Amino acid sequence: MLSNEKFTKARHYIMTHARPLDRALFEFEFMDKSPRTVLDILKTYQNEDGGFGQALESDFRTDKSSVLATTVAMQYVHELKLSEPNDMIKQAILYLIREIQEFPKGSPLNYFWNLTPFESNHSLHAPWWSGKKLEPPRIEEWPNPSVEVIGYLLRYQQFISQSLYDEIVGDLQKYLKFVPKLTEFIYYKFLCFKRLIHHVSQELSEDIITMLDTTFENLELLDEQKFEEIKIQRLITEKTSYLYQKHPKKMKQLIENEVKRLGDDGGSHPLWKWGEDEIWKQVEREWTGKCTYELLVTLKYCDLLHIGS
Numbered sequence: 001m002l003s004n005e006k007f008t009k010a011r012h013y014i015m016t017h018a019r020p021l022d023r024a025l026f027e028f029e030f031m032d033k034s035p036r037t038v039l040d041i042l043k044t045y046q047n048e049d050g051g052f053g054q055a056l057e058s059d060f061r062t063d064k065s066s067v068l069a070t071t072v073a074m075q076y077v078h079e080l081k082l083s084e085p086n087d088m089i090k091q092a093i094l095y096l097i098r099e100i101q102e103f104p105k106g107s108p109l110n111y112f113w114n115l116t117p118f119e120s121n122h123s124l125h126a127p128w129w130s131g132k133k134l135e136p137p138r139i140e141e142w143p144n145p146s147v148e149v150i151g152y153l154l155r156y157q158q159f160i161s162q163s164l165y166d167e168i169v170g171d172l173q174k175y176l177k178f179v180p181k182l183t184e185f186i187y188y189k190f191l192c193f194k195r196l197i198h199h200v201s202q203e204l205s206e207d208i209i210t211m212l213d214t215t216f217e218n219l220e221l222l223d224e225q226k227f228e229e230i231k232i233q234r235l236i237t238e239k240t241s242y243l244y245q246k247h248p249k250k251m252k253q254l255i256e257n258e259v260k261r262l263g264d265d266g267g268s269h270p271l272w273k274w275g276e277d278e279i280w281k282q283v284e285r286e287w288t289g290k291c292t293y294e295l296l297v298t299l300k301y302c303d304l305l306h307i308g309s
Contacts, residue, residue, distance in 0.1 A: 001304045002259055009266025010292050017267070018289025021045075025079060026293050029300070035080040042076055043088050045069070050091030051099070058286040059274070060116065062123035067099050068115040071145055074152045075195070079297075085156055093159045096149055103136050108178060109171045112137055113149045126274040139178055143189040147172070151196030172200065176207045181215040187230045190215075194235075194242065212242055222250055224257070229271045232258050233294040238301035255304060258295055268292045 002010075014026045021041045027033035045056040051065025052073040060068055070092055077089055085093075100111050118131040137146075150168045153160050182189045190212070197208050220226065222243075227235070232254045236244045244251045263269055267288040273280055299305040 001256055001306060002299055006259065006262055006266065007296075007305075009264075010262065010268075010296060011266070013266040013292055014289055017265075017285050018293065019286050021076070022286075022289045022293050025076065026296075028080065029293075029297060035082065038076065038080060039086065039088065042073060045073060046088060046091070049098075050095035052092065057129075058283050058290070059126035060120070060123075060129045061125060061283075062120040064117070064120060064123075065095065066116055066120060067096065067113045067145055067149065068129070070095060071148050071152070078195070085159075089156060090159055093152065093156045096152065097160060097164070101134065101136070107136065108139065108174050109142065110167045111171060112142060112146045115145050124275065124279060126272075139175065140183060142175060143182075143192045144185065145192060147175075147189070147192040148195045151192075151199045154196075154199040169200075169204070172196075172204060173207075176204075176211055179211070181211060181217075185228060186215065186221065187226075187228050187235065191230070191234065197242075209242070213246075216243075216246065222247060224254060231268065231271070231291055231294070233268070233291065233298040236298055236302065237294075238298075239303065244302065252302075252304070255295075255298060255302065259299075262292075262295075263288075266292065268295045 011026070011030075015023055018026070021038065024033070024037040024041055028035050028038055045052045045054040047053055047063075047065045049065050051067075052069040053063050053065045054069075055061040055063070056069045057066075057072045060066065073092060074089075082089075096113070099113055101114060102111060103109050114132075114134055116125075116129050116131040118133055120131045150172060153164070153168060157165055193208055193212065197205055200208070216222070224232075232251070235241070236251050236255065239245070241251075258268065261268070268291040270284060270287040270291060273284070275283065296305065
């Protein structure tokens with residue numbers, strides 16, 4: 001699926017244009033380098049309050065901590081497959097606990113998280129990441145980011161109380177009871193469940209799969225134009241990914257389409273744009289480095305990285 005020439009160009013793009021963080025992750029995944037370099041660089045994005053900022057999320061360039069940037073940091077941590085959490089991870093989890101927001105009394109759910117603080121609006125950011133005044137989301141909107149955050153709290157449950165564990169699991173159970181399928185910005189919510197599902201019980205996992213099955217009964221959702229600018233390498237990261245297991249032939253075709261779209265420079269370029277030209281040039285390079293790495297990882301873990309002529 002990927003020629004020697006295209007792999008070489010993709011690797012060259014990452015090693016010359018990607019952020020040091022994404023270069024280090026590439027070296028860890030493809031060159032057997034230590035995860036320590038990734039962790040050391042990731043640590044530079046962490047603030048004293050334990051949260052992450054410093055433009056770790058390339059479309060949200062505030063230095064201040066946010067739930068958004070902290071979930072991105074945890075996505076990097078997940079890539080490393082660490083057996084034990086370090087202090088950086090512990091502090092990130094404690095930050096996420098402090099960022100818990102409570103629904104009003106009488107609401108079906110207990111907690112939610114706000115992605116971007118209102119105070120961050122003065123910093124450079126994509127228009128869709130403008131901070132809003134804090135208010136509880138509608139239950140249909142709740143998964144992004146709350147479901148993803150809950151996944152990290154469950155993954156590192158040694159840092160949370162039993163009562164919090166019970167309440168957030170209860171919120172998941174109630175959501176799945178009230179919402180039979182995903183609607184509105186489906187793939188952003190899908191990613192949150194994708195990052196959660198390995199950290200819940202077998203029973204909850206089965207309930208999530210049932211909800212996803214109901215969602216994707218509408219096969220039109222598998223058309224690329226429905227992906228809401230999300231690239232296929234984010235939805236499919238390995239052969240066990242939900243969509244790959246359910247629709248392997250279709251997903252292989254979509255991955256092949258993304259390979260064909262690689263630029264002459266070897267990069268997998270973002271499908272969106274914002275900001276002035278000079279700002280966007282830097283953001284675009286960062287995203288292209290990250291998206292290119294992610295595509296190579298998808299190819300590797302779907303057994304599609306057969307370098308040939």
